[in-house]
Every structure is written in C-alpha cells, then in structure tokens.
Amino acid sequence: MTASWPRAQQEPISWEAFLDLDEDIRRELEIVDGYVVPREQRGRDHQKVGTRLSLALEQAAVGEMRRGGGEPCYETNTEIDVLLWEVPATARKPDFVLHRCLPEYEQLTAEHCLIVGEVLSTWSARRDRVHKMSDYADAGIPHYWIISFDKVGVLTIERYALSARTGPYTHIGTSHRDMSPVAVSVSDPFRLELLWSDLEVAPRI
Numbered sequence: 001m002t003a004s005w006p007r008a009q010q011e012p013i014s015w016e017a018f019l020d021l022d023e024d025i026r027r028e029l030e031i032v033d034g035y036v037v038p039r040e041q042r043g044r045d046h047q048k049v050g051t052r053l054s055l056a057l058e059q060a061a062v063g064e065m066r067r068g069g070g071e072p073c074y075e076t077n078t079e080i081d082v083l084l085w086e087v088p089a090t091a092r093k094p095d096f097v098l099h100r101c102l103p104e105y106e107q108l109t110a111e112h113c114l115i116v117g118e119v120l121s122t123w124s125a126r127r128d129r130v131h132k133m134s135d136y137a138d139a140g141i142p143h144y145w146i147i148s149f150d151k152v153g154v155l156t157i158e159r160y161a162l163s164a165r166t167g168p169y170t171h172i173g174t175s176h177r178d179m180s181p182v183a184v185s186v187s188d189p190f191r192l193e194l195l196w197s198d199l200e201v202a203p204r205i
Helices: 015-019 044-067 125-138
Strands: 029-032 035-038 074-077 082-085 090-092 096-100 113-119 143-149 154-162 169-176 182-186 192-195
Touching (some): 015 029, 044 074, 044 113, 044 143, 044 192, 082 125, 090 125, 154 182
Parallel strands (some): 113 143
Antiparallel strands (some): 082 090, 096 113, 154 169, 182 192
C-alpha cells in the first residue's frame, strides 16, 4: 500500500519509505539527507532542453557502442531518481543523465552515472550551482554539466569534472553557441561530439 506525502515532516525518512510514496507524488520530489524537498518549477522549454541533451548524448553513446561492439553499454535518461547514498537517504533527479546500462528493475545509483546535467532556471540556479553540484561531487559522479538556454535552445554548456574519485568539481570548460557549430567535443567518458543544431528547441522556419 502506497503512502501519501504529509506536508509537514518531523524527522528524516528512509529510502524505502520514500519509494513507498505514490509515484505521481514522488515525481515532483527529491530526498536530501532524509528530508523530502519539492523540485523547482520547470517550463516547457526547460523540459525540451533536457530532452534534447539526453537524445544527443544517446546518439553519441550509440555511436560509441557500435565502435565497441556493444560493450560497454550506455543509456540516457531524463528526470529519473539517482540514489546518491542511502544513509541519510539522498537522491536527486537530474534533468539528464548518461549512465551505464543496468537491468530494468535495478535502482540507478551514483556509481552507474558518467554524466549528470541540470538545466538552469530562475528557480534552480542556486540549487544547481551549489547544492546539487556538491551532492553529485560527494557521490563521486565523474562529470557534471550545467546548461543555460534561451528560446532557440541550449545557449551555454559548463562542464565540471572530478580530478579524483571524490572531492570538489573542477571547471574544465564552457562553450557558447556563438563560438562554434560544435557544442561539445570531449574524449571522456568516451569520444563524443554534440552540435548546437541538435540542441535547438525552437522550430526551424
């Protein structure tokens, strides 16, 4: 039997208790140190940008898997729970994530993730740049991308990486749509190239 979420939380809950919440309720929530927090407001363009990034990374991952004969296997997802650690329970929902393949019913955790990304909005900038960045780094996720956008689509991509397994992220580059047709060209976690044209959300006229 699923539980409804009480508005006032007196003490931290477990990861299992969070999963027991109704799925429709949980979709708009994250859990941080055992306390449930609402997600930021997200407009349609924000959602589209996250989807475009996920699809572009998926295309790059498919190319890499073809070159490697299917191994290792990669997947992408949007707005899915990523369990960072169980005690105290902390899970975030990145706007997009590139991760290693896992069985259908296995929980996605930080150790599966290669790149997580957040799309900035008026309501999320501080959380994305401070709190989520710190959580993803503490969980050992190798790469973190922060995305800004306008009516055309993705405008800038800030890339951060861990220099060791854990510790703060190091800024490794920022690309802007006016700089080059290529949005991202990197060799880690594998060789991939994304084009700005693939990250547009406005219809072409």
